[in-house]
Amino acid sequence: MKFTMKCALACTTAMLGTAAAAETMTIGITQNNVGVDSYQTTYEQAFIAAAEANPNVEVVVLDAGGDVARQIAQMEDLIQQEVDAIIIWPTNGEAVIPAVRKAAQADIPVIVTNSNIAEQGFEFVASFSGPDNITQGSRSAEIMCDKFKDMGIESEARVVQISGQPGYTTAIERAKGFEDRLPEVCPDVTLVETQPGDWNREKSQQVMEAFLVKYDDIDGVYAGDDNMGVGALNAAKAAGRDGIIFVGATNFAVGYEAMAAGDYWGSIYQSPVDDAEAALKTAIDTLNGVDLPFLNYFDTPKITQDNMGEFTKPVF
Amino acid sequence: MTALSRQKIGGVLARQGILIAFVVFMVGFAMANQRFIAVDNVFGVIRSSAILGVMALGVTFVVIGGNLDLSVGSMMSFSTIVVLDLHDKVGPALAIPLMFAMTLALGAFIGFLVGYLKLNSLIVTLGMLSAIHGLTLTWSGGKNMDIADKEGTWFAIFGQSSALGIPMPILIFALLAVVLSVLLSKTPFGRKVYAVGGNGTAATFSGIPRARVVFMTYVLSAFCVATAGLMQASRSMGSQNTVGQGLELEVLAAVILGGASLLGGSGTVFKTVIGVLILGFIQNGLLLVGLEFYVQYVVTWVIIILAVWLDIAAKRGRLWSPIA
Numbered sequence: 001m002k003f004t005m006k007c008a009l010a011c012t013t014a015m016l017g018t019a020a021a022a023e024t025m026t027i028g029i030t031q032n033n034v035g036v037d038s039y040q041t042t043y044e045q046a047f048i049a050a051a052e053a054n055p056n057v058e059v060v061v062l063d064a065g066g067d068v069a070r071q072i073a074q075m076e077d078l079i080q081q082e083v084d085a086i087i088i089w090p091t092n093g094e095a096v097i098p099a100v101r102k103a104a105q106a107d108i109p110v111i112v113t114n115s116n117i118a119e120q121g122f123e124f125v126a127s128f129s130g131p132d133n134i135t136q137g138s139r140s141a142e143i144m145c146d147k148f149k150d151m152g153i154e155s156e157a158r159v160v161q162i163s164g165q166p167g168y169t170t171a172i173e174r175a176k177g178f179e180d181r182l183p184e185v186c187p188d189v190t191l192v193e194t195q196p197g198d199w200n201r202e203k204s205q206q207v208m209e210a211f212l213v214k215y216d217d218i219d220g221v222y223a224g225d226d227n228m229g230v231g232a233l234n235a236a237k238a239a240g241r242d243g244i245i246f247v248g249a250t251n252f253a254v255g256y257e258a259m260a261a262g263d264y265w266g267s268i269y270q271s272p273v274d275d276a277e278a279a280l281k282t283a284i285d286t287l288n289g290v291d292l293p294f295l296n297y298f299d300t301p302k303i304t305q306d307n308m309g310e311f312t313k314p315v316f
Numbered sequence: 317m318t319a320l321s322r323q324k325i326g327g328v329l330a331r332q333g334i335l336i337a338f339v340v341f342m343v344g345f346a347m348a349n350q351r352f353i354a355v356d357n358v359f360g361v362i363r364s365s366a367i368l369g370v371m372a373l374g375v376t377f378v379v380i381g382g383n384l385d386l387s388v389g390s391m392m393s394f395s396t397i398v399v400l401d402l403h404d405k406v407g408p409a410l411a412i413p414l415m416f417a418m419t420l421a422l423g424a425f426i427g428f429l430v431g432y433l434k435l436n437s438l439i440v441t442l443g444m445l446s447a448i449h450g451l452t453l454t455w456s457g458g459k460n461m462d463i464a465d466k467e468g469t470w471f472a473i474f475g476q477s478s479a480l481g482i483p484m485p486i487l488i489f490a491l492l493a494v495v496l497s498v499l500l501s502k503t504p505f506g507r508k509v510y511a512v513g514g515n516g517t518a519a520t521f522s523g524i525p526r527a528r529v530v531f532m533t534y535v536l537s538a539f540c541v542a543t544a545g546l547m548q549a550s551r552s553m554g555s556q557n558t559v560g561q562g563l564e565l566e567v568l569a570a571v572i573l574g575g576a577s578l579l580g581g582s583g584t585v586f587k588t589v590i591g592v593l594i595l596g597f598i599q600n601g602l603l604l605v606g607l608e609f610y611v612q613y614v615v616t617w618v619i620i621i622l623a624v625w626l627d628i629a630a631k632r633g634r635l636w637s638p639i640a
Contacts, residue, residue, distance in 0.1 A: 035458035210603035
């Protein structure tokens, strides 16, 4: 008796689920840490707005608050709710793999957004949507090299790098893209030292202060994002060291303003709105059976003082 | 005669072990890279350490009083975000006192819970660490906060100006250190803090209002945090919500490194200052030496343990404990 009841309930839910899927698709998302920075806050707003604009899509929006355990629990909740697809912004590239596998086993396609999970989990992932951090790093190297060529110092320039938090995929990939590309385009430019700024403006300012003491001759600074780049710029300003070329990544409002003021040379334009919309589109396409590549990168163009007029100021 | 002077030297060593450790490291780093002791660099390091230092001054009182304060990091983020946001809304002259009032209210709330309700300070401040972080995020909506007109305001004076050739953050840190040192060592309030932290029951029987003293240490700590937030905001004229994240442990490390006992009842403002400077100069020294950064975490730990060991060895007059 009890068993029948349970089955009746479960079967009805399952049928309802299938019936609903025919008309509208339910997509669940578990995000990394909304509210911890403006990028993620804007991403969430854009994601909800994009979902509301599409009458065929229902979304369940969750946030893990940076907590791996909570994200795994949220994945299980979404599997229980029998959503049609799950989008995950991993809190940790390794630890979430078992939860992703569980969803794949329940025949729910998983789309990874923004930063990918570790490679051993790829077989459980339908597709990835996000920025290509290695390309971003190489583009930053090209921006810097082009500027050095304009200035005629491409044969002697010396560069320091302030990278993101050690151990983070985004930080590692951007640094790799930059370090690999720079010697290809500007073989005579020297990267003298790399130190982490932990995505933190104050920390980067301290790192840059030490660099300025240590090296009398610095021509360029590459920072893993604009927040750190502006920290480094503040240090150079305070020390009265003019003429240093600053190039960042993920153009922030502060970076955009510093560019407008002529203090900061360039960056990579990465819009959280594009990021969110690309993730939703990838999920919808997957459900509609569209043939997608495994890695879906949205474009993150170069932005410098020369072409910044083509871009609106970032909202974060 | 020789015995006497040896004893004297021993006494000085015992009291200032941490200072000796500090001098040893400074000489070591200076030998590795001469620029380490360049005036610009020394000023730069102290200026960077000043924010952490100001927070550590307040926490010194809390720790001597026998409690912990793990909320100072997120409280500093709160102060920074609030003062930056209010700066553009009501102007700096009003934003600063408003921010101080709100931060002091948070400190008073913690002080009430720990002092009057006698709740465990570790639990209370650990909870406040996330609660205040939530408050900050609610206030800012998760966005970075930036002053719109960075050139047309006098707000930069607390973090970026200098007087008599000394950067303002250093002056604030030094002034606060002197005032709080006098408060701790020369006033009845200071003696009560030691008494409450050393032996709370005995303090109560001596007629010391234990709850009020504990309450005051948290208000004092919040005042220091608000000052640090003001310096931080003024220095970078903009901030992330997580600017103070993790600082609570660095602050605690500096205070304990300075020799304050986690069990309360001992410690001085001067030694906390030395603890802060050791941490600041280690970070800077390792950068100047150019060690690869994954290794830096380990080396930082080794240096801190060496400092603690030197301090203890100086106190007992030998390197190894006489009791096995």
